Amino acid sequence: MPAAITARGLTKTFHTTKRQPGLRGALRSLVAPERVAKKAVDDVSFTVATGELVALLGPNGAGKSTTIKMLTGILTPTSGEAEVVGVAPYRERERNARNVGAVFGQRSQLWWDLPARESFAILRDIYSVGESEHTARLREFDDLLDLSSFWDTRIRHLSLGQRVRCDLAAALLHDPPVVFLDEPTIGMDVVVKEQVRNFLRYQVETRGRTVLLTTHDMTEVARLAERVVLINHGRIVLDGPLAEIRRRFGRTWQVHATVTGPEAALCPDGLKILRTEGPRIVFGPDGTATGLTPHEALKRIIERYDVADVGIEESDLEDVMRAAYLRQDDQDTEDTTEDAADTEGAPQGLQDAQDTVGGRV
Numbered sequence: 001m002p003a004a005i006t007a008r009g010l011t012k013t014f015h016t017t018k019r020q021p022g023l024r025g026a027l028r029s030l031v032a033p034e035r036v037a038k039k040a041v042d043d044v045s046f047t048v049a050t051g052e053l054v055a056l057l058g059p060n061g062a063g064k065s066t067t068i069k070m071l072t073g074i075l076t077p078t079s080g081e082a083e084v085v086g087v088a089p090y091r092e093r094e095r096n097a098r099n100v101g102a103v104f105g106q107r108s109q110l111w112w113d114l115p116a117r118e119s120f121a122i123l124r125d126i127y128s129v130g131e132s133e134h135t136a137r138l139r140e141f142d143d144l145l146d147l148s149s150f151w152d153t154r155i156r157h158l159s160l161g162q163r164v165r166c167d168l169a170a171a172l173l174h175d176p177p178v179v180f181l182d183e184p185t186i187g188m189d190v191v192v193k194e195q196v197r198n199f200l201r202y203q204v205e206t207r208g209r210t211v212l213l214t215t216h217d218m219t220e221v222a223r224l225a226e227r228v229v230l231i232n233h234g235r236i237v238l239d240g241p242l243a244e245i246r247r248r249f250g251r252t253w254q255v256h257a258t259v260t261g262p263e264a265a266l267c268p269d270g271l272k273i274l275r276t277e278g279p280r281i282v283f284g285p286d287g288t289a290t291g292l293t294p295h296e297a298l299k300r301i302i303e304r305y306d307v308a309d310v311g312i313e314e315s316d317l318e319d320v321m322r323a324a325y326l327r328q329d330d331q332d333t334e335d336t337t338e339d340a341a342d343t344e345g346a347p348q349g350l351q352d353a354q355d356t357v358g359g360r361v
């Protein structure tokens with residue numbers, strides 16, 4: 001599949017003025033402002049294939065939104081290049097706008113004082129979408145997102161979940177092949193979140209759209225993304241299949257068994273019971289048997305109990321990502337220390353970081 005989104009060495013530096021505390025400081029800032037440079041995105045390179053959904057993840061302030069803003073043409077990179085369906089977004093904004101849809105969960109793109117349906121009609125004219133096509137798409141979006149119960153209400157009076165669903169529909173009305181979503185389900189209840197996830201899955205699987213998504217919701221990642229790009233301090237630190245990241249950073253394992261045998265209290269050596277769900281018991285390592293693998297644990301359970309069903313539970317994705325974020329922070333600290341201490345050759349810590357940055361997991 002050809003790449004729909006390509007970022008090559010994308011870098012964005014913001015320049016801000018540092019305000020000194022107190023009245024004297026405020027005056028000094030006016031007369032001789034101290035300029036501070038902040039590299040929000042630092043040499044970021046990745047591609048997203050046509051029809052792929054990729055989650056761009058990272059802690060607060062990592063540089064996700066800035067990356068999305070460069071890919072949508074809102075911001076011009078300080079250096080580096082981006083292409084979205086063959087168009088440099090910040091050079092050909094109009095052509096790019098026809099190819100992409102964007103939703104920023106925190107901010108609506110719709111006219112605040114108009115009902116959504118009127119905004120949809122304006123967008124239809126802006127993008128010269130035919131009347132019958134427009135009607136068919138709106139019907140499809142309504143089926144999937146349940147919009148008609150509130151699309152005649154002014155945007156300013158909608159709830160957050162209703163408003164973002166209207167934003168999603170508005171972003172896709174002109175049938176763009178690529179969609180950027182920056183925290184699209186922020187603040188939504190679980191039912192609406194699931195509705196939006198189904199909508200996105202449909203857009204990728206049935207409509208063949210390419211989606212780049214940022215979110216802090218790991219359930220969303222688990223449900224939607226097969227590949228994640230992890231960014232921290234403006235730099236890509238991991239890029240690969242979610243299953244690989246789970247394998248690398250899932251620190252603990254759990255196994256479960258549905259048992260009919262002796263009391264649960266008779267736990268096999270090396271294991272402890274984490275919880276019981278009726279006849280289903282979830283076990284984890286008790287820390288006394290180093291190197292105990294989940295497969296060895298299953299063997300011990302089968303030897304101890306009459307077992308109807310057993311399996312290995314995957315690590316909770318929140319734990320996995322926390323471990324990945326912390327690991328990268330540790331690595332950054334090591335790099336900074338070694339950078340300062342070692343001026344000759346490539347320091348080992350930096351080399352490790354470069355290995356991670358350079359290679360996909």
Ligand SMILES: Nc1ncnc2c1ncn2[C@@H]1O[C@H](COP(=O)(O)OP(=O)(O)OP(=O)(O)O)[C@@H](O)[C@H]1O
Nearest residue numbers: 014016038040058059060061062063064065066067
């Ligand atoms: N316009 C701006 N001027 C100055 N600094 C900015 C600007 N926009 C973003 N930054 C800084 O750039 C860094 C990256 O911000 P960005 O919004 O891209 O992070 P993020 O990964 O999207 O974070 P979050 O998950 O909190 O939304 C932050 O340190 C932020 O303070």
